[in-house]
Amino acid sequence: MSHPLYEFVADLSYPDIPIEARERVKLSILDSLCTAVAGSSLGDGAAAVLRAGREAGGAGSMPAAGFGVGLSPLGAALVNGATSHALNFDMVGPFGAHLGVVTFAAPSAAAELRGKVSGEEYIAAVTAGAELMSRMAAAARDAASGVGGVHPRLLEGQLLGYFGAAAASAAVLGLDADGVHDAIGLALMQAAGTMEVVLGGDVPAKAAYGGFANHGGLLAASLARAGLRANMDVFGGKAGVYPYYYGGSLTDNSALVNGLGTEYRLLESRFKLWPTSGLLHPFIEAVVQWRAGSPAAEIARVTVRGPEWLRPWATPQEARRRPANGAAASNSLQYALAKAFTAGTVRLSDLTPTGIADPVARELADRIDFDEVDDAGDGVEEIAVRLADGTERLLRPAKPRGSPGQPLPTGDVEDKFLDALRQGAVPVDSDTAQRVIATVRSLEDLADVRDLWRLLPGGAA
Known part of the structure; x- marks a missing residue:
């Protein structure tokens, strides 16, 4: 043998x-x-x-x-x-x-x-x-x-x-x-x-x-x-x-x-590069590449569409928007994107009680939704961003820095x-x-x- x-x-x-x-x-x-x-x-x-x-x-x-x-x-x-x-x-x-x-x-x-x-x-x-x-x-x-x-x-x-x-x-x-x-x-x-x-x-x-x-x-x-x-x-x-x-x-x-x-x-x-589940990194990368450090007030609503495999990192949505501890924060799609939009990154300090309680990120996370789509194939994930002025932007998950190549x-x-x-x-x-x-x-x-x-x-x- x-x-x-x-x-x-x-x-x-x-x-x-x-x-x-x-x-x-x-x-x-x-x-x-x-x-x-x-x-x-x-x-x-x-x-x-x-x-x-x-x-x-x-x-x-x-x-x-x-x-x-x-x-x-x-x-x-x-x-x-x-x-x-x-x-x-x-x-x-x-x-x-x-x-x-x-x-x-x-x-x-x-x-x-x-x-x-x-x-x-x-x-x-x-x-x-x-x-x-x-x-x-x-x-x-x-x-x-x-x-x-x-x-x-x-x-x-x-x-x-x-x-x-x-x-x-x-x-x-x-x-x-x-x-x-x-x-x-x-x-x-x-x-x-x-x-x-x-x-x-x-x-x-x-x-x-x-x-x-x-x-x-x-x-x-x-x-x-x-x-x-x-x-x-x-x-x-x-x-x-x-x-x-x-x-x-x-x-x-x-x-x-x-x-x-x-x-x-x-x-x-x-x-x-970021202390979160690696499955979230392509979404963080897309936000950082587009508009990192945006004032939260400029973002009216964010809808992340994705297949069933993304569900554990996005639901239950209320719990994901308000993670209870560092482990939950590192696995939260909504929290990670809120940090990426407002700070341009996710830091180690964001996993502390003080970081998790950040009112700016929490307020934006409340406006980030997950919409599960039926198609389980690759390439169906997207981030739909609606700005306060009524304009919309569609982002696609991007290959994160630190990946091969x-x-x-x-x-x-x-x-x-x-x-x-x-x-x-x-x-x-x-x-x-x-x-x-x-x-x-x-x-x-x-x-x-x-x-x-x-x-x-x-x-x-």
Whole structure:
């Protein structure tokens, strides 16, 4: 029951990785670290997760990013996994695979467990985990039909995150192909994640789902390292990933293995400029390109038309117009567009109670409607804007900056990181923040990758 993916994860080395893929992975590592710092203070449930991480594993040398305390590796995987995605601001991969969920928390904790791991080894391990997760997401579309590119019931960032985190951790720990197989099998035994946390009203625990995937992924790799066998048919069989979660078997392995080692699906990932669901970014981009920073009084009414898959982010409309917390705000179409119209952007501060209570944005959000259309095909989404003078404008969702082929200017990338690092429960000072950014940019030169997180408050030398 061996699979080429297990050999890929075990054998991938830094020189094998194309430069473009290396740089994308380094960007994702830095992105996840910085968003974890910001999530420590702004993320719903972050304080509760920290308490649980401390109780479960006690103190240790792995920093809980942004909190200024050290935890055990398993505790840190839980906490850093939760905070890195708590703001919905981490890098998103193809077909709902939130690569940012798995590119820092679990593999860094695995490196803390193993000891000295070079920067090159670390980049290769994270690349392997991110690529496995990207290919699993692509294969899911062969096994079942997701609507609008999103499965209507599965929270795939969490579900597939178990496997990406397990693979990256197994590679960091130096497991061979059989050991990787065991780790992925043990991830299957834990994997979970449904959209009820969104459909049921964006409960605060939604912000913490990355913690489950990273804790479970690291635990899976650790158990495999200890010799626990789980060499089952993870992807197929009678109850593997695709038959069980997606309701169908893969007709072939093409999405999982075609071009493996030469073509990197992780390059389809998108860097997020705004701390909202990535599904909202094309709508935000359209507004920002057209008329960012408009006085709210100039806009009489906005109607967003879209298919059924957009419904969870737009309904119930009254709740979406007045989000109850940061998690709900980051998933609200109406709130995000109100901020885009009036401020020209959506900022981390917009997810705070003060930001959510902004009277200008709230007043405009009350005039933003969602109209579901029957056609579920691509290209039916539009934003109809009626201005106070009676004129109308029809906007189409636009490819957001940060997408493949639409890179962000270097200044925008650095501004995001510096702003995120300032937002920690224990803020990172400007000099240290610049050192963190510079260290990741030359991560391959580190003899011991732990030197990166030792820069953070709570990192033990």
